Amino acid sequence: MHICLLPPEILLRIFSTCEYDEPICPRDTLASLARTCRTLKEPALDILWQNIEGFEPLVACLPKGITKTDIRGRVVGETFEDPRTLKRPLLNGECRFIRRYTERVYSLTILPAHLDSIDDRVVQAFISAPSLTPLLPNLHSLDWQDDRECFFPLLRALFGSTITSMRLDFTTRPPSFAKSALVASLGARCPSIRELHCEYSGGSQESSDAIFEALCGFRELFRLGIGVLDAQTLLRLASLSSLKFLSLNLETYNINYTRSGSTPTSSSHLEEVDIVALNIQFISCRSVVLRINGNDLQLYDPRDIPDLIISVLECFPYTLEKFNFEFDYELDSYMEEDIFDDPSFAFGFDVVAPMLSFSHLKYLNLDWICTSAINDTSLKTMAQSWPQLEDFLFGSAVRWLIPPSLTFIGLIHLIHHCPLLRNIEMPFNACPVDVNSAPFSNTNPSEKIWRLFVATSPIVNPIAVACQLHKLMPELVTVGFYDWYPDEFPVPPQYAEFEADWSRVNDFLQVLTTSEKMR
DSSP states (O other): OOGGGOSHHHHHHHHTOEETTEESSOHHHHHHHHTTOHHHHHHHHHHHHHEEESSHHHHHTSOTTTBOBOTTOOBTTSBTTBOBOBSSOOOHHHHHHHHHHHTTOOEEEEOHHHHHTBOHHHHHHHHTOSOSSOSSTTOOEEEEOOOOGGGHHHHHTTOOTTOOEEEEOOOSSOOOHHHHHHHHTHHHHOTTOSEEEEOOOOSSHHHHHHHHHHHHTOTTOOEEEEOOOOHHHHHHHHTOTTOOEEEEOGGGOOTTTTTSSOOOEEESSOSEESOOOSSEEETTOOEEEEEEEGGGGGGOOGGGHHHHHHHHHTTSOTTOOEEEEEEESOHHHHSOGGGGGOGGGBOOHHHHGGGTTOTTOOEEEETTSBOTTOOHHHHHHHHHHOTTOOEEEESOSSOOOSOOSOBHHHHHHHHHHOTTOOEEEOOOBBOOOOTTSTTTTTOOOOSSOOEEEOTTOOBSOHHHHHHHHHHHOTTOOOOBOOOOOTTTSOOOHHHHHHHHHHHHHHHHHHHHHHHHHHO
16 A cells, blocks of 8 residues: 555545545445455544444444344344344443444434334333443434434433534424423533524423523534524524524414514624514624425415515614525425416515615525516616625526516616626526617626526527627526426427527527637
8 A cells, every 4th residue: 555545534535535425435335445454444434434324334233143033034124114123132342342333423314214224122222331421422413303202212312512513303293391301401411512403492481491591501502493482582592692593493483473563682693594583683694594395385375475575674684695585395396387377476576675775685595486577677776786796596496487577688787787796597588689779788798607597588589699698798608497397397389499499599608608718
């Protein structure tokens, strides 16, 4: 082996390297390397065990005589119906042997299927192991996505002072005393947590108080995602000095309750708030993510969204830099087909008007709403109000069939008044304009824009459109647009034609870009 590969730090870096989000050394390769030589063994095992899913890897380390088998020699636990089990409790030597691997685990993910694959004997063996330290003594990240209380003793056995990031998914069953007690114990058992996601509110005032006391035990809590608590508890949470990112579950949100008359309370240190559901002022927050997932959709009519946006934005300062309103599901698979061409779902300028005062805005994501009622004049006003805008996602996430009011002129206004733009995603009528007249003639080309997504935009004369796009955005290589899949979504005849025309635009952009490079 070359001398450069002898330092363990070099081997760890090589074994953990990823390409296109995939490790260059998959798990079976790491296992083979660990058996190759002593030099490779420890670094390979460290990476192999660094991030595991379920308890099956630990059970697989046990001697064959412990795992229960049937008369044919098949290991019980190979199917969903036969969970892995043990014939007897673990001996001290076996516990020490497993510890050689458990002390390497930094990240653990538990899904319901992982717990379905083990029985109570495995659980009891792990929680009864003769050790004063947690089951995984160096665990830093825990993602537990099961709320069955019979597994809570095993979950508690994982709690320890080394954990800095934790996610507890307790959303599939109603609140209970056992859940509240477990969450309330986190402050004492895991005092080093910096990031906690637990969409659980306790179900009662007493439980909420206990959970809040636990959260106060986190000395370094930096990011918190939790169920919506009562107003007083939420205000106290916002006052935690170390907390910078606060995420609240929208499931119990009531937009009419937002203006309930209570005196607003300020929080001056938060940098990002994920959901705001109460009358609180976050006077130094720079980023807001308002998220609705599929389970919450039944609570809202999309036409109520303007009131929701207004009520949320009232809680934030004019120095806000990011507003991201997103839906965590595929809207195309949810909405009834007739909604896509229903004009009542096209929001007007009144939805955007409350945001015009946020002159520091750099990122705006309203990509799922229908913006067909917004015209060029309105977009010009928006662009003039947000001169620092860098990312603009506007009505592009759904295959709306309502023709857009925006035209190529609106796109030019956006480029003219927002010189820092780099990403534009919006539908518009792509018809060539007079390049010798304003606003085209007095708009400087933007070399920062690298992405343009047009969704289902109508188009006329694709070659002329490609030439004008290239002149406005010389670094643009391709234009993104929606592909239509007839088996999943019927293609209106005119949109099938638009798809072919946008493909021609991309072909011609490639020619223009290549010719520029050859000069």
